[in-house]
Amino acid sequence: MISKQLTEIYQLLFGSFGPQHWWPGQTRFEIVVGAILTQNTNWANVEKAIANLKSAHLLTPEKLHNIDVSKLAELIRPAGYYNIKAKRLKNFLTWLFNDYAGRLANLENLGTDRFRAELLTVKGIGRETADSILLYAFDREIFVVDAYTARIAARHKLIEPGAGYEQLRELFQANLPQDYRLFNEYHALLVRLGKEFCRPKAGCADCPLEKLPHTLDIEYF
DNA sequence: GACCAGGCACATC
């Protein structure tokens, strides 16, 4: 059974790495901003951008909604793709202010399906970003899929090669206990594993999943 | 200097 394999993987990862304390962010808004800034970008660079926003005392929906997009772009420059990401942050804020009075708390009333669908209408918020916001900022039972998740699932033959985002999300989401704390920790552990053992040029020596069935010659993407 | 990093939108077939 898939659920048994997923549970075994989780136990091996947690036993080896321990709790990852995700999401690394002080406030719900900081989590949302981080989710957008980390798109295809190393987290260390995102931290620099967020530090800039904090230093300028701009890390609130009101402040970011009101500052000039070019000023915002300059502040988040270390995160890379800074022009497009500044627009994406603005798109989120425009939606938040137009439809929800600029208050994240007003989003709490949304059912998860509706919430996800609405996030996906914002240009610049795709599936992974939406799901990260839902899980890590709003404690919704949505499993976040990223490049590491896909690599690891492929490497351990949990899913057919070529599976898409929704199939991967379904794999984890439907075969685990419905607990946002578990989804939170599991995804964080997969990223930890991916960074250390399941990336180009990384070896499998001392990988916590070394003894599980796997293949080395997978395509990275 | 090449390669990579917790994606996404858009064009094109």
Add this chain to the structure above:
DNA sequence: GATGTGCATGGT
């Protein structure tokens, strides 16, 4: 629906 491209910084 699948595939290709632009977007950009900072670490290895």
